[in-house]
Amino acid sequence: MxxxxxxxxxxxxxLLTGCAGTAPEPDYAPEDExxxxxxxSHKKExxxxxxxxxxxxxxxxxxxxxxxxxxxLERLDKEQDAPQxxxxxxxxxxxxxxxxxxxxxxxxxxxxxxxxxxxxxDDIWTPFxxxxxxxxxxxxxxxxxxxxxxxxxxxxTWKGKIAFADPSVSGSSYTxxxxxxxxxxxxxxxxxxxxxxxLDGKQLESSGAVLSYVAGGQAVVGVTLEETASRxxxxxxxxxxxxxxxxxxxxxxxxxxxxxxxxxxxxxAFVDFTVSRDVQQLIQEQFCRRSVRSDxxxxxxxxxxxxxxxxxxxxxxASESRESVLMSxxxxxxxxxxx
Amino acid sequence: MKQxxxxxFRQRLNAAFLAVSLVPVLxxxxxxxxxxxxxxxxxxxxxxxxQLDGACHALFSMQEGLQExxxxxxxxxxxxxxxxxxxxxxxxxxxxxxxxxxxxxxFARFELYDAEGTLMYATQTVHGAQTLPVSWGIxxxxxxxxxxVYSASIDPTDLDAPVxxxxxxxxxxxxxxxxxxxxxxETQLRAMFDSLAGAQNEILLMDGFWRGVYCSQQAQVQTLxxxxxxxxxxGKALTGLSDNFVYTARQDEATGLFxxxxxxxxxxxGTLRLLYTVxxxxxxxxxxxxxxxxxxxSRQMFQPIGTLHRAITQVGKxxxxxxxxxxxxxxxxxxxxxxxxxxxxLSLRRNQQALLENQQALNDAxxxxxxxxxxxxxLCNTLDTMKWISxxxxxxxxxxxxxxxxxxxxxxxxxxxxxxxRQELAILGRYxxxxxIRLSDSFxxxxxxxxxxxxxxxxxMMLQPLAENAILHGLSGVQDGRLTVxxxxxxxxxxxxxxxxxxxxxxxxxxxxxxxEQQTGHLGLFNVDTILRKHYGESFGLRLGNRKDGAGACITxxxxxxxxxxxxxxxxx
Numbered sequence: 006m007x008x009x010x011x012x013x014x015x016x017x018x019x020l021l022t023g024c025a026g027t028a029p030e031p032d033y034a035p036e037d038e039x040x041x042x043x044x045x046s047h048k049k050e051x052x053x054x055x056x057x058x059x060x061x062x063x064x065x066x067x068x069x070x071x072x073x074x075x076x077x078l079e080r081l082d083k084e085q086d087a088p089q090x091x092x093x094x095x096x097x098x099x100x101x102x103x104x105x106x107x108x109x110x111x112x113x114x115x116x117x118x119x120x121x122x123x124x125x126x127d128d129i130w131t132p133f134x135x136x137x138x139x140x141x142x143x144x145x146x147x148x149x150x151x152x153x154x155x156x157x158x159x160x161x162t163w164k165g166k167i168a169f170a171d172p173s174v175s176g177s178s179y180t181x182x183x184x185x186x187x188x189x190x191x192x193x194x195x196x197x198x199x200x201x202x203x204l205d206g207k208q209l210e211s212s213g214a215v216l217s218y219v220a221g222g223q224a225v226v227g228v229t230l231e232e233t234a235s236r237x238x239x240x241x242x243x244x245x246x247x248x249x250x251x252x253x254x255x256x257x258x259x260x261x262x263x264x265x266x267x268x269x270x271x272x273x274a275f276v277d278f279t280v281s282r283d284v285q286q287l288i289q290e291q292f293c294r295r296s297v298r299s300d301x302x303x304x305x306x307x308x309x310x311x312x313x314x315x316x317x318x319x320x321x322x323a324s325e326s327r328e329s330v331l332m333s334x335x336x337x338x339x340x341x342x343x344x
Numbered sequence: 345m346k347q348x349x350x351x352x353f354r355q356r357l358n359a360a361f362l363a364v365s366l367v368p369v370l371x372x373x374x375x376x377x378x379x380x381x382x383x384x385x386x387x388x389x390x391x392x393x394x395q396l397d398g399a400c401h402a403l404f405s406m407q408e409g410l411q412e413x414x415x416x417x418x419x420x421x422x423x424x425x426x427x428x429x430x431x432x433x434x435x436x437x438x439x440x441x442x443x444x445x446x447x448x449x450x451f452a453r454f455e456l457y458d459a460e461g462t463l464m465y466a467t468q469t470v471h472g473a474q475t476l477p478v479s480w481g482i483x484x485x486x487x488x489x490x491x492x493v494y495s496a497s498i499d500p501t502d503l504d505a506p507v508x509x510x511x512x513x514x515x516x517x518x519x520x521x522x523x524x525x526x527x528x529x530e531t532q533l534r535a536m537f538d539s540l541a542g543a544q545n546e547i548l549l550m551d552g553f554w555r556g557v558y559c560s561q562q563a564q565v566q567t568l569x570x571x572x573x574x575x576x577x578x579g580k581a582l583t584g585l586s587d588n589f590v591y592t593a594r595q596d597e598a599t600g601l602f603x604x605x606x607x608x609x610x611x612x613x614g615t616l617r618l619l620y621t622v623x624x625x626x627x628x629x630x631x632x633x634x635x636x637x638x639x640x641x642s643r644q645m646f647q648p649i650g651t652l653h654r655a656i657t658q659v660g661k662x663x664x665x666x667x668x669x670x671x672x673x674x675x676x677x678x679x680x681x682x683x684x685x686x687x688x689x690l691s692l693r694r695n696q697q698a699l700l701e702n703q704q705a706l707n708d709a710x711x712x713x714x715x716x717x718x719x720x721x722x723l724c725n726t727l728d729t730m731k732w733i734s735x736x737x738x739x740x741x742x743x744x745x746x747x748x749x750x751x752x753x754x755x756x757x758x759x760x761x762x763x764x765x766r767q768e769l770a771i772l773g774r775y776x777x778x779x780x781i782r783l784s785d786s787f788x789x790x791x792x793x794x795x796x797x798x799x800x801x802x803x804x805m806m807l808q809p810l811a812e813n814a815i816l817h818g819l820s821g822v823q824d825g826r827l828t829v830x831x832x833x834x835x836x837x838x839x840x841x842x843x844x845x846x847x848x849x850x851x852x853x854x855x856x857x858x859x860x861e862q863q864t865g866h867l868g869l870f871n872v873d874t875i876l877r878k879h880y881g882e883s884f885g886l887r888l889g890n891r892k893d894g895a896g897a898c899i900t901x902x903x904x905x906x907x908x909x910x911x912x913x914x915x916x917x
Binding site: 033034035040054057061062066068283287 | 553
């Protein structure tokens with residue numbers, strides 16, 4: 006047995022010398038209570054200043070995971086049993102609504118300052134910015150006042166000249182479609198068929214392409230979000246924006262706290278921060294977004310909230326009837342393509 | 345443990361050789377590798393600490409300068425007055441600004457903002473935005489903290505904007521009068537850090553939340569800081585980020601900024617693989633040498649042992665002729681062992697020889713004893729006397745018998761051990777004559793011996809017991825008995841047969857003569873057989889048989905053909 010004891014001592018020495026090789030590094034990693042994990046579908050230019058300011062003000066380290074809205078929501082759905090994320094930041098509230106089981110209701114600190122129209126019934130999500138649906142047109146091809154209502158889009162004059170993104174791909178395009186159904190009087194199926202016919206089989210792959218099509222003259226009018234349109238206009242594109250006179254929807258995007266979030270306190274602080282006056286002002290001034298707060302008037306040339314005609318848009322209903330509307334839409338697209 | 349026990353000593357020897365060659369090599373190379381690695385790592389760490397010390401020192405002196413400038417400007421009524429909205433001579437404000445920032449202007453551009461965040465004065469032209477928000481970002485932080493605060497640029501790759509800003513609030517009567525902002529550009533930070541890191545090292549400057557500010561390799565500032573932040577947040581070692589680099593982090597106490605030094609890994613996988621390969625090759629070489637040596641040594645050792653082993657087995661089988669070859673000049677233990685073994689076998693052989701000779705002598709003595717069972721001279725003289733008395737008294741049968749008996753006795757006591765067959769037959773004739781008188785001529789005697797065989801030598805008195813046996817047992821009670829002696833030679837063996845026409849031997853006695861279990865008076869055949877076997881060897885002796893041409897027994901004595909010496913034989917002719 007003596008032999009084995011010597012061997013063991015030698016091995017032990019090896020281990021000891023091996024361990025001594027790595028001097029302990031000072032640990033700069035933040036404590037668990039100083040962390041927040043954020044899943045966001047916003048672009049970096051949007052989330053980055055907000056996250057940076059949040060870090061500076063609270064001392065909380067934010068770990069950001071970027072991705073598309075649906076991608077992140079599906080991921081959250083998979084992680085349901087052991088949530089990695091604390092907050093889902095971004096995505097239309099309709100999308101958040103359809104995954105409502107994932108989220109925990111939270112009434113943010115400044116809930117009273119938020120326009121009641123934007124708030125979820127049970128505060129399952131908290132709105133971030135209001136995104137009215139607008140028309141953009143190419144002022145070289147269309148005179149002002151020629152297109153002002155949703156009904157105008159059904160006018161055969163514009164057949165094949167309307168830029169509209171595929172609503173099954175683009176969430177904002179689906180919102181626009183439902184807004185149209187709310188605004189135009191008549192049977193939903195008739196409206197869908199008439200609009201599908203007027204598109205003449207042209208559906209764009211993404212909502213971003215709508216503006217390029219209109220600015221490039223490939224289409225004379227397009228349907229998009231106020232935020233997207235005003236940014237392009239601010240960037241110098243020759244486009245004009247009009248709010249539908251027969252009413253538009255102002256569906257916000259939002260953020261929500263995960264059920265069983267590992268850092269729930271920080272998550273709540275972050276949600277409070279997103280609707281704080283500072284952030285809301287920033288998104289109005291920097292990102293051409295419309296605030297959800299009642300005490301902030303839109304910056305620049307955007308009309309104030311009261312001057313926009315609105316339809317009665319039901320987020321939960323839109324979320325629930327998504328499949329049936331898209332089915333009918335796809336059906337009319339098909340019949341249009343095979344005359 | 346059981347698997348490690350080798351049944352053969354040779355295997356144990358080989359295993360020991362292997363262990364002795366392999367273990368030190370492996371142990372040595374592992375230790376060397378470990379020590380080398382530790383040493384290199386320690387050197388590298390020391391190097392990193394020195395460089396980081398340098399960088400921290402640079403940041404510290406910058407911070408000092410900034411603080412001094414802030415104090416100077418904060419105490420300048422000219423500046424504070426101008427920022428608070430009072431009309432001042434802008435030249436005197438600039439002059440105060442330049443004076444205060446003289447020592448640190450090489451690091452940054454200095455800007456003065458009023459309490460609303462509007463840029464009022466700057467040491468260099470400012471392109472782009474002329475305001476900073478006071479409710480957001482660095483000015484808010486500066487207003488909240490009342491120390492110099494630092495903020496990284498939103499996009500550190502945008503070289504037109506400052507990558508880092510440092511700001512401090514200026515107060516007048518407890519109210520915010522404005523802000524002094526130092527805007528650091530990438531080129532200025534490069535000038536500050538460039539000479540501090542070694543040629544192959546990179547230095548990375550990050551803010552308090554590990555967002556990249558500056559990297560000596562500008563393109564990496566964002567990716568590297570993002571990756572390092574990920575490692576930090578996931579609780580992994582920074583060095584685990586890449587196989588090729590070692591990272592050392594340090595927080596600068598003065599500014600709260602983080603510095604990370606990236607050094608190339610001394611022990612890359614390639615180097616380690618090379619070192620392991622060299623160690624493995626060394627070990628292989630050691631194994632090869634040890635195998636060769638152990639094979640050679642064990643062959644030297646076990647070949648003689650094997651030879652000895654085989655020789656001992658031979659001796660065990662009673663072969664004493666065996667000898668182990670001893671190589672010339674082999675004077676080691678094995679050589680000695682072989683020589684001793686040879687000596688032992690030799691003395692064993694000698695002992696056996698002596699034993700054999702003793703036995704022979706004993707046998708001879710016994711034969712002589714048997715031959716001397718009668719005291720012949722006395723009997724001879726008595727018989728001669730009897731012969732003359734019977735002749736005087738005219739009893740011819742007694743005279744004949746005593747003559748014959750005397751001849752037989754004389755023949756018996758003659759010193760010769762071996763006699764010619766001729767003589768033997770003559771004496772047998774005398775004996776038969778006596779018996780015929782005794783038994784009233786109840787049988788006849790004939791001999792049929794070729795002339796050439798009469799000169800053969802046979803043991804003296806060999807035939808008499810055979811004839812006696814035939815007369816007393818074979819012919820007893822037989823009318824007209826016939827006793828015949830024949831001789832013939834085959835393959836150098838002389839066969840002498842004594843035939844009778846009596847009842848013959850019982851079947852169980854046929855074949856080579858077998859000594860009866862108890863010696864009961866009938867010693868004649870036993871003695872003859874013993875004499876023949878002792879003289880000539882075990883293959884000779886008596887054979888009992890029955891005649892094939894009729895009734896009667898046939899005793900055959902087998903013995904080798906021998907004659908007198910050559911000259912005696914020649915004289916005979």
